[in-house]
Amino acid sequence: MTGHSSGTPDIHNLNDSLWYATAIPEKKSSPLQGKRVADVAVIGGGFTGCSAALHLALQGAAVVLVESNEIGWGGSGRNAGLCNAGLWLDPDDVMDRVGHHHGTKLIAGLTETPKLVSNIIGRYNIDCDWDPRGVVKAAFKPSHVKGLDRHAEQWRKLGADIESFDREQTSNILGTTRYHGSIIDHRSGTLHPLSYARGLARAAQTEGASIHTHSPALTLERDGSKWNVSTPDGSICADSVVLATNAYSNSLVPGLKESVIPVGCFMCATEPLGQNIVRTILPAGGAMYDTQPSMYFARLDRERRLILGTLGYFRIKDLSDKRTWPNRIMRWLFPQLENVGWTHHWSGTIGFTPDHVPRLYSPEPGLYITLGYNGRGIGPGTFFGKMLAGWIGGTPESDLPLPIDPIKPITFRHTRQLFYQTAFRASLLRGFVS
Template identity: 40%
Template sequence: MLNDEHSHGLWEKTAPPAPKTEPLRGDISVDVAVIGAGFTGLSAALHLAEAGTKVAVVDAVDIGFGGSGRNVGLVNAGMWVMPNDLPAVLGQLHGERLLELLGNAPQSVFNLVDKHQIECELERKGTLHCAVGKSGLKQLEQRAEQWQARGAAVHLLDAAETAAKVGSSAYTGSLLDNRAGTIQPLGYVRGLARAAQAIGVAIYTRTAVSATERSGSRWLVRTPSGTISADWVIVATNAYTTSPWPALRAELLHLPYFNFATTPLPENVRDTILPERQGGWDTKEILSSFRMDRAGRLVFGSVGALRGTGMAVHKAWAARSIRKLFPQIKDVTFEAGWYGKIGMTSDNLPRFHTLAPNIISFSGYNGRGIAPGTVFGRLLAEHITGRVSGADLPLPVSQPKEEGMRGLREGYYEVGAQLAHLVGNRL
């Protein structure tokens, strides 16, 4: 997108074409204006339209331009936070409510893919959280115990079982989450857009919002080429938020994350790597993720930005790491490399904000955008249509709170990842 091969990489090469859209021109009136054409915004628009609500979606660039079109494609359940820690942070009511919602969230994604016949390379084989060393295994033992106590379909695998599923003997164990899976994320978000358009949602791209203002009992959403009059406004821009909501940007720390995709591997090699087609990631602080696509490409990623010296450093590290993790790949050749921004919060949990009367937002997915974004979008729709009250939402209403020394810390993440990858292998 925007003639930048490092923005969406493999996903832009292999996703079905985006549905046709145009910039907003002129003034329109709808029930709900949605800002941001990613997982949350398009899920909200789709569910609103199914309930008979008139909706318009605007995006400053294009469908899936932000994290929705750049991420690894792991459809995970829950958040990074340990299950037992959520009630401690959010309170028992909201904590358990969020755990139940996000535990079932991957199935909501799968249901939408099936219902709307979305072409996104869906695999429902689960995901593998892989333990590095004894400390990593202990962490996974705790996570497994806490999820199993809630009846979740997760299983702790030993080193031999993990080696059989990953195709590598590098790990001391893993947590198999059978609720989860993988998708081609840009294909999925474009499919949501196509489904929303089919039932009447208007989607306008290359349409940046410059301001919102009250006009009687309604809101005017202003853009350079027209306005949208609406009763409600959903802000679904997360890590790619710009004006007129700087407070949403200020509460998030941007963590850069990259992926490299190999050329399609020979069939005899691809059958030895993730043979059941789970996606995986590890327990290291600067983690790595890996998965296969339908054509047999290995997609391998970690923290870092592919710009400046970062491109060469991270590419060399990825090649070294793949050779160490999967020695059966004799020649590591990359077909694509891309990166984006993850919106991190101080406690690694998402936020629900009422930015003004009838302007609402979920943000802060902390690298878990696919399933949470999908179900939070549905919840926003149900809240607006009166099916879910504010008291029944899984997160309490909060006010954006600026993260201190944000610029310095974001620079540290980017430079720190380069330094770690400059000298490090994978394990």
């Protein structure tokens, strides 16, 4: 098993992002040098890899984590910071897709993920702007209200605290008249994603894990009953390997990269907003996303900058050009911000699966992989990292929240990727003419 190029179609670097400019510092770490022996080697330094390293170290395992670039360089450092409970799917759809046995465990685990994240933040004193004021999902069309009601109803039956709002209440809480109704999930919250990723890595180091950045795993090979991971200047001999490269997977494990569809996600941030104007944007706090296929999402950061995003890969040369879609979305959503300038724009890659359910793989004994969070990875990444640690530590397979699937390349992956990108563009255009 070999390969080292990232293989993702990212068109921006992490350091283009607002998060890179405002994150807590990364705890110093150096590239892996020489031969290391460990119980577990972790490949990938996002939420999944860092959470796995933290929970393995807490179990007393000797852990060495290698990351190609720096901590949070993948989706974990680039995302919008909306920490939601559950998957995109309604609970009944989760049950249909993974069956009652796994579905019950998956839903129970994922409903708790914002709590898991906030507990880790509290325990390790991670300065990442955790704000538990919930996340709003807003109906882009009148017909979408029904879907929100169904989603809320199914979750309420499971005890979730979800509130519904009519059109007028929605404009009061969001500061925009564009939506036809909404729900707020009080389990959810927002955070600074890169600071959280760096804080998780620091927590893992505090508990004894070794972390080596700028150390791409070049090969992953079986060596008798052990695994051998090689990097440019070192190697790790370990009993087990956690592969946490998700949408940024390369050819280290055959077929893995091809088992998710890479989908772009674009974000931009304004300069800090003035006190008077900021009172009119998301006045109830928290964050929002909507029900369009391309999805608009919006939140404020600690310095009162508006952060706006949508799905798709977009290369935008000049954000001061009023015709570009970030400006059109801004005028459509919050016309009061017409003259506010952008300071940062960036993008990243999300790993989609055809049925929107994450995947759990173990193609050979001692090799553990999760991926495909479909754009909802803060809670799930933390949860699945912890789950992999538990599995390595002895959790029986019958207690896992997902079936263990064979790695299967997605049929017509490039066509599907193209389809998504075209659908997102079309949805953006439709958004402006509706």
